[in-house]
Amino acid sequence: MNTSYCNGNELMxxxxxxxxxxxxIKSTLAHPAKDELLGMAWRSxxxxxxxxxxxxxxxxxxxxxxxxxxxGRILTPQSEDWPFKESLEARDSPAFLTxxxxxxxxxxxxxxxxxxxxxxAHSACVDLVRFWAERTDGCVVSGGALGIDSCAHRxxxxxxxxxxxxxxxxxxxxxxxxxxxxxxQIASRGCLLSxxxxxxxxxxxxFVQRNRLIARLADPLCIIEPRLKSGAMHTANFGLKxxxxxxxxxxxxxxxxxxxxxxxKEAGACTLSTLDDLLSDGDRPPEAKKENSLFDSQKRMxxxxxxxxxxxxxxxxxxxxxxxxxxxxxxWNMASDECCExxxxxxLDGWVEEIHSxxxxxxxxxx
Numbered sequence: 336m337n338t339s340y341c342n343g344n345e346l347m348x349x350x351x352x353x354x355x356x357x358x359x360i361k362s363t364l365a366h367p368a369k370d371e372l373l374g375m376a377w378r379s380x381x382x383x384x385x386x387x388x389x390x391x392x393x394x395x396x397x398x399x400x401x402x403x404x405x406x407g408r409i410l411t412p413q414s415e416d417w418p419f420k421e422s423l424e425a426r427d428s429p430a431f432l433t434x435x436x437x438x439x440x441x442x443x444x445x446x447x448x449x450x451x452x453x454x455x456a457h458s459a460c461v462d463l464v465r466f467w468a469e470r471t472d473g474c475v476v477s478g479g480a481l482g483i484d485s486c487a488h489r490x491x492x493x494x495x496x497x498x499x500x501x502x503x504x505x506x507x508x509x510x511x512x513x514x515x516x517x518x519x520q521i522a523s524r525g526c527l528l529s530x531x532x533x534x535x536x537x538x539x540x541x542f543v544q545r546n547r548l549i550a551r552l553a554d555p556l557c558i559i560e561p562r563l564k565s566g567a568m569h570t571a572n573f574g575l576k577x578x579x580x581x582x583x584x585x586x587x588x589x590x591x592x593x594x595x596x597x598x599x600k601e602a603g604a605c606t607l608s609t610l611d612d613l614l615s616d617g618d619r620p621p622e623a624k625k626e627n628s629l630f631d632s633q634k635r636m637x638x639x640x641x642x643x644x645x646x647x648x649x650x651x652x653x654x655x656x657x658x659x660x661x662x663x664x665x666x667w668n669m670a671s672d673e674c675c676e677x678x679x680x681x682x683l684d685g686w687v688e689e690i691h692s693x694x695x696x697x698x699x700x701x702x
Contacts, residue, residue, distance in 0.1 A: 357429045663695065
């Protein structure tokens with residue numbers, strides 16, 4: 336992809352103002368008539384209403400100001416510290432990234448797992464990162480979520496090694512908000528990366544989308560105490576498709592964790608039997624077979640009980656009828672940001688889904 340004449344600001348503006356996807360940006364820039372196509376694209380702004388255009392341009396300028404004030408910048412595939420040089424031609428590679436901090440050009444151990452992990456899983460995560468820090472000059476990459484992700488990042492900071500967060504939100508809207516202080520520490524001793532504009536608010540699909548980047552950057556990739564219906568399983572699936580060395584550490588003997596472990600094994604992952612396995616530079620695992628996809632539609636995905644006491648009240652409130660965000664917020668007596676984060680947690684766990692802008696319904700099988 337040739338973006339030599341397009342700087343990062345222009346690439347992000349194509350996405351934020353004109354609504355171009357990363358794939359469309361790349362295909363436009365790779366086209367022999369890219370200058371004409373870009374000219375047509377910018378002229379199409381005239382078709383937008385004045386209010387909408389004004390809003391999008393203001394948001395774009397606001398995001399640029401955030402990057403400037405936070406010491407961030409926009410990376411393109413031509414940047415010296417572009418993280419995904421090996422996959423420049425991949426169809427799903429991003430057209431640009433936003434970054435706060437300095438990208439460590441080191442071999443990265445990927446660590447992901449449950450957001451509600453057991454104490455044993457947290458202990459295993461600490462041991463894993465400590466081993467990596469003592470035996471390699473590498474760094475650690477994860478997604479910044481609660482649970483195992485946060486444990487991997489905090490342990491890295493405590494041990495003095497670099498760590499990378501690949502966010503499912505824009506960097507000006509960090510998720511989860513309660514990790515804001517952790518993200519600030521990581522930005523000064525590693526980096527925060529996102530393929531979304533800084534003001535982008537996290538959505539369920541955006542976490543799945545960013546998981547492919549965690550998998551692509553990590554080698555090896557370790558899945559700790561996975562659950563069948565989880566983002567960690569998506570990350571593992573991406574890792575196997577990219578022929579990464581994927582290891583699974585079930586830790587818990589709960590049925591769902593063991594079933595997830597078995598599913599990963601079927602698809603080509605290895606059980607982490609000794610920490611020395613992480614250091615292997617041996618042959619890549621065979622490409623994941625389509626019939627062994629972790630998310631084969633013929634295989635049933637289990638839903639775990641949720642420990643949050645507010646969930647029961649929400650499910651009772653939703654019943655068989657969809658309810659708007661504003662009503663849920665008023666019933667819970669929560670601030671908008673707190674309510675957004677709580678609903679996103681429940682959506683990621685498969686209890687509810689947003690069927691329209693701000694309209695939520697209970698998923699079948701949630702009880």
